[in-house]
Amino acid sequence: MKKVKGGKTIGEKLKCSPVKCEVASVILWSRDLKKSVDLYSKLLGLPIEEKDNFRTLHIFRLSNGLEIMIDSNGMNKIPVPQSASPLFFMPADDIDKAADYVHDLGFEIIYGGIHRNHAVSFFNMRDEDFNVITICQKHK
Incomplete structure (x- = not known):
């Protein structure tokens, strides 16, 4: 196994991190939450569940455990990037x-x-x- 600084293996180094080695959610910013939720519902083939709506945030829960969060909090002040x-x-x-x-x-x-x-x-x-x-x- 490859050694990293301090003589630990890569696997041991990851165990020492306070950040878990997983991705729980992906966040997509939105300036129009209702429109974005409708669009991603169709893309993902998932229903829009009212229990997953939190005023400025909507969560789509994927079958593999990952969440896609559509977040509109404060986005009206952020310019749309060009790329x-x-x-x-x-x-x-x-x-x-x-x-x-x-x-x-x-x-x-x-x-x-x-x-x-x-x-x-x-x-x-x-x-x-x-x-x-x-x-x-x-x-x-």
Whole structure:
């Protein structure tokens, strides 16, 4: 096992961190919570649950345990960026159908459209608040 500073292995180093080695939630900023919740409900194929609405925040709970939080608290004072890196990626079985679907929902496909190679096909999309998400199809 690889040693790091102090003679500990990488695994031992992680055990010493006060930050847990997991991602519990992803936060997407929104200037219009109702509109964003509706949009992401359709993208994720999840119902809008009133119990997951907390005035300026709505939580979508994914089957794998991850939460996607749509947060509008104070966003009306923050300018929309002109570009951004992807926040995360979501898998798709058919990249062309996925691209058509997100386009029809109102997302903008950015950064050159669909990129294809022998291992994956992917595209980056953004919502009106410039939350960027990558959609990716792995090829077998």
